Amino acid sequence: MKNFQQDTLGQMMHNLAQKLFPICRSISGEGFRKSLKILDNALCEGGGIIRIHSIKSGSKVFDWIVPSEWNVKDSYIITPNGKKICDFKKHNLHLLGYSQAINQEISLEELQEHLYSRSDMPDAIPYYTSYYKQRWGFCLSHNERLKLKSGIYKVFIDSTHDKKGVLNYADFIIPATQKTKDEILISSYLCHPSMANNELSGPIVAVFLAKWLLEQKSRKYNYRFVLIPETIGSLVYLSKNLKTLKAHVKAGFVLSCIGDECAYSLIHTPSGVSLSDRVALHTLKNKANFKEYSFLHRGSDERQYNAPLVNLDIVGICRSKYGEFKEYHTSKDDLNFVTPKGLEGGLQACKELILNLEINEIYQSTTFGEPNLGKRGLYPTLNLENKRPLITDFLAYCDGQKDVLEIADILGVQGYELQEVLKNLLKFKLIKKC
Known part of the structure; x- marks a missing residue:
C-alpha cells in the first residue's frame, strides 16, 4: 500500500505560492482579482470569507487619482535575426508594469530608451513600473541587453488601459469571542507580478494566520485583515474606513517579505513606543538575525497608516526587509528564495505576536x-x-x-x-x- 506523506504547514504555504506565482498582478486588473479568489479558497474551501470591493478608475482619493484598469495579454521583442526576447509569456517581469500598447518596428538606438536592466544584477530581470505616467518598456537582464546588435526590432505589447475600469481591494474580519469593538489590523499587498518574497509571502502568511485564528477558542480582539494594492490600495482603504479604524484599531502590522530564511525585521512607527512597537519588539528581538529599523526606513503601507492625519500606529513586519536583500525587485526573488521553512517561520512569528497581544493586560x-x-x-x-x-x-x-x-x-x-x-x-x- 502506498504511503502518502501529509504536507507540512510550510509546504502547504509554499504550494499556494507556486499556484499564485505565474499570475501577472498589478495594482489593478484581472490578475489581482484572480489572486484574491485563490486566496479566498485557500482560507476556506469554497471561499466566501474575503470581501472584494472596488472603486472606479478616475476616482479622487485624498491627493491621488485611481488609475485606469490595466490588463495585458502578451508582449515581446523580435530581434533583427528573428529571435523572440523579453517574452511576457515566459516571465511577466519582462514587461514594464502598466506599459501602453505598441506594435512597431524601431531601431536598436530607439529601443534602448525603453529598455531597463541592472548592471549590479547582470543576470536578473529587474522589476519596474510606470503607474502614473504613460510609457511603454521592457525589462531584461543586463547580460542579455549587452548582446543586442544594431538593426530593426519589432516591439509588441498587447495591453489595455480602461478608464471605465476599477481598482479592487479586499478585507475580512474575524470577530472576537467576547463583546468588544477593539481591533487588530493585519494588512498586506497583492499587486506585484512574479516575485515570491516581496509579493506573495505577505498575503499567504496573512491567510494562514487567519486560518489559525479561526481555530482559536478565545479571541480578545476583532482581527481586521486587509489585502490591497500597495500605496494606492491603502489610501483607498483609509478613505473608506478611516473613522472606524481610528476609533477601534489598537495595534496593527503590515506583512511584507516574510517568507525567506535570512532574518526577522521590524519597522517601527514614528513614535516607536506604541503597543504595536512594543509587542513586535518583544516578540522578535531574540529571533535569528533580528534587525530593527526606525520609521525613516519605511517603505510599504505603514507609510499611509502612520501618516500625520491618520496615526494608526502600525508597524512593518518582515523577515528580510524589502530593499535589504539583493534579490529584491528582481527575478531572483523566486520560489527558491522563499522556502517552506521561511514561510512557516514567518507565520510562527505572527502567531506569537497575536498570543502576546491576547495575553497582555x-x-x-x-x-x-x-x-x-x-x-x-x-x-x-x-x-x-x-x-x-x-x-x-x-x-x-x-x-x-x-x-x-x-x-x-x-x-x-x-x-x-x-x-x-x-x-x-x-x-x-x-x-x-x-
Missing part, C-alpha cells in the same frame, strides 16, 4: 506582602532547591502599572509563556485586572 496584586502560594499548591512546601518559581517573580511586579509585556521583558520570557501563571493567580484571586 495590567494586573494588580490583591494581597499585602507575598501571598502564601504553598497552601494553594502553587509553591513547593519542601525547600530542596534555592530556586524561585516563575510565578513568584511575576507576582512581584504586579503593581497595577506594568503590563504583561513589560513584566515578561524583565523576566526574560515571552508574554504568552506566562499563560499558566496567570491562570493560577486569577483562579485564586491573587491578582486582579486593572
